[in-house]
Amino acid sequence: MGKHKAEMHMITWEAPGLSRPERRSARREAQKEAARLRKQWNRDSGQNNVKGLARRTFAAGGEARARNLRASGLISRPEVREASTFTLAGAFPWVSQSGLGTVRGFIGMVTEGGGMWCVDPWECYNRGLITGMSCVLIGTVGTGKSTTTKAWVKRMVQAGRRAVIMSDPKAEWVIVAKGLAPDxxxxxxxxxxxxxxxxxxxxxxxxxxxxxxxxxxxxxxxxxxxxxxxxxxxxxxxxxxxxxxxxxxxxxxxxxxxxxxxxxxxxxxxxxxxxxxxxxxxxxxxxxxxxxxxxxxxxxxxxxxxxxxxxxxxxxxxxxxxxxxxxxxxxxxxxxxxxxxxxxxxxxxxxxxxxxxxxxxxxxxxxxxxxxxxxxxxxQRIAVYEEGWENMDDEPALERMVRQWKLARDYGLFNILILHKLKDLFRAGDEGSRARELAMSLLADTDIRVVHRQKSDQLAATGEMLRLTASEQEEISRAPKGQALWKIGEQEGRMVKTIRSKLEGELFDTDHAMAAA
The missing domain is CATH 1.10.8.730 (Helicase, Ruva Protein; domain 3)
Incomplete structure (x- = not known):
């Protein structure tokens, strides 16, 4: 009985390449086979009933009968049908959240759905996802922003780009660069x-x-x-x-x-x-x-x-x-x-x-x-500005950075500015001052924003300046170490967990002094 029941509920995909008359003929054959299975099912059920076994039990609504909207219905005999993953995604939505379609610059996995997350600025630009070649990456101390940046830059370099770390005040990048340099x-x-x-x-x-x-x-x-x-x-x-x-x-x-x-x-x-x-x-x-x-x-x-x-x-x-x-x-x-x-x-x-x-x-x-x-x-080269907050109260430095931000596409550059919090931009000067305008121009020209966990007193300003939704603000308020909200152009923000290998963990470690203590 179980075997017949399973056969009756198998999903049928019509075979591609058949003409309309051939499909009608195949459908009639499938309906005949379904009728035969139904008779066999009823015969087996009757035999079981004669032996004193309960035929079936039903829910409170009673037995499923034809046209009472309770029956599962019969589907014709299974046949093979080919379809692309894009088409099947419409039949099975929300299983896995998609990435950007880029294949370089692997970061990690999207936390909701587990899709792979790759961000290559040049690929994103060519696909029309971004118009500016700059990024601002923020996060308080201990949120994993250093690991995220190093993993991202290292993998883009391994994919054929070059990088310049404009300032390394903690000498953290040196070991990464030596690992990539020729002997x-x-x-x-x-x-x-x-x-x-x-x-x-x-x-x-x-x-x-x-x-x-x-x-x-x-x-x-x-x-x-x-x-x-x-x-x-x-x-x-x-x-x-x-x-x-x-x-x-x-x-x-x-x-x-x-x-x-x-x-x-x-x-x-x-x-x-x-x-x-x-x-x-x-x-x-x-x-x-x-x-x-x-x-x-x-x-x-x-x-x-x-x-x-x-x-x-x-x-x-x-x-x-x-x-x-x-x-x-x-x-x-x-x-x-x-x-x-x-x-x-x-x-x-x-x-x-x-x-x-x-x-x-x-x-x-x-x-x-x-x-x-x-x-x-x-x-194609990446320029990384570590501890970018130190330049925010330096108007000439802001002028130089704004000029480079605007010419990045002509030079084939991608700029990454690292901050602890977006309010660091307010160090540039009072509201309405030229320095503040330059700092806001830097943010306006960045089409890639990466936000690690923010403290509660920074959430409102971060949400307002980046136009984050309430749910996005809630996500970054409780994001564990190594997870960040990625906003690419006008795309929906994704929470991404940075994945690093064991070797990368040793190269990127910034807590060795605390561990030794």
């Missing part, structure tokens, strides 16, 4: 150690094309280098003086930089996109050279600037005689190997310096690194 090659550039000098006035790498895709001519290249040098020097002076420069001071500084380059015999026009970076840096002007020409301008320059260069030179002397002496005031003794999978600027030795000194160091490192990889020839 015998050091991917670490330590900042703040005697003998390790970076000259922020190095010209960097000459691009082959401009932003329009046309060949970059000599005039554009010279203008690009001069603009970058003037920008970083102006920023340094404003950080040291804590005020904006006057027009005369700006002019005096620009003329001193040009005079220092001419005195060195630098010929930018002779550089080509194939010129080695280290070779181009040999005759670059240095900050002491600029200070010398600020103190000793030509008669014509002195008359035009009315001696404004002396006050600028006095400010810059702090780089030669102060906390940063020997770090940025000479020819570069380190080189940036742009072919490495990952390069890390280890800024841990700067931790004991003053806030102003750290800001200046950040500007010098950023300008030097960006002169190499912010061009269309460097390929």
């Amino acid at each position: 015998g090659v050091d991917p670490e550039i330590t900042i703040g150690v005697p003998g390790k000098v970076i000259n922020p006035l190095d010209p960097g790498k000459r691009p082959a094309t401009n932003q329009s895709g046309d060949a970059l001519d000599d005039h554009e290249w010279v203008r690009m280098v001069r603009s970058r040098r003037a920008s970083v020097m102006k920023t340094i002076v404003q950080v040291l003086s804590k005020q904006r420069m006057s027009g005369d001071e700006n002019l005096a500084l620009t003329q001193a930089i040009a005079a220092a380059a001419a005195a060195k015999g630098e010929d930018l026009a002779s550089m080509t996109p194939q010129t080695p970076i280290a070779q181009a840096a040999v005759i670059s002007p240095t900050i002491p050279d600029v200070i010398h020409h600020l103190y000793n301008p030509s008669e014509e320059d002195a008359e035009v600037t009315q001696g404004a260069g002396r006050s600028v030179a006095n400010q810059l002397r702090q780089l030669v005689d102060g906390d940063l002496a020997g770090l940025f005031d000479g020819p570069s003794t380190v080189a940036m190997n742009e072919d490495l999978p990952m390069i890390v600027f280890n800024t841990r030795p700067l931790g004991e310096l003053s806030v102003e000194a750290r800001k200046i160091a950040s500007h010098c490192v950023s300008s030097w690194a960006e002169s190499v990889f912010t061009n269309r020839d460097s390929g």
Whole structure:
């Protein structure tokens, strides 16, 4: 009896490829077979009843009969039908939540449904899921944001991208970079150690094309280098003086930089996109050279600037005689190997310096690194800004970051800004100030937002700034370590658990000091 009952309830899929008459004939045969099974079922039930066994028991509604909406109905004899998983998903919904359709940058599993979660910014951009190539990743201490970032970046690098860690104040990324680097090659550039000098006035790498895709001519290249040098020097002076420069001071500084380059015999026009970076840096002007020409301008320059260069030179002397002496005031003794999978600027030795000194160091490192990889020839690269909150009260740093955020697509860059909480953006200045507008512009230009657990007093601000639903706010308020809400463009947010291997767990461990204690 059980065998016949099972046969009667098997689901039938019509075989593809049959003509309509053939399908009708097959259906009639199936109906005949169903009738035969029904008779067999009734015969077996009657025999059991004769033996004194109960035929069946029924629910309170009584026996299932035809057309009383209680019978399960009979389905024709099983046949094979092929269908795609997309079609079958309509018949069996809510079994597993889908990912984005990208295959690189594996993160982990979606907590609701267990779907695999992969986020590759370049794939997302090509699919139209995002329009901006930047990400903000937030989470309080101990929520797993460091592991998530390292796992994500490492896997994108293993998929063919390159990465630059713009600042590593805890030296956590160094071991990851060394694990990805070829044997015998050091991917670490330590900042703040005697003998390790970076000259922020190095010209960097000459691009082959401009932003329009046309060949970059000599005039554009010279203008690009001069603009970058003037920008970083102006920023340094404003950080040291804590005020904006006057027009005369700006002019005096620009003329001193040009005079220092001419005195060195630098010929930018002779550089080509194939010129080695280290070779181009040999005759670059240095900050002491600029200070010398600020103190000793030509008669014509002195008359035009009315001696404004002396006050600028006095400010810059702090780089030669102060906390940063020997770090940025000479020819570069380190080189940036742009072919490495990952390069890390280890800024841990700067931790004991003053806030102003750290800001200046950040500007010098950023300008030097960006002169190499912010061009269309460097390929697809990831720039990670650890401890991004330190830059939020630095208006020149915000200006540089906003500019890079907006040009990321032209350069093939993907920027990751790491914060503890979104309210760190409020450090930029009062509401309505230019600094606050720049900070909000950074957030507006990020199409990928990753939110780890937030404290209760931060939930309202986080939800408002990211336009989170009530359920999403509740999810991040109780998310365990290693889980985060991922918001990709206008897509629905997904709670994702980061998965790491045993080896990755050892590479990403940031609690070794506490464990040893």
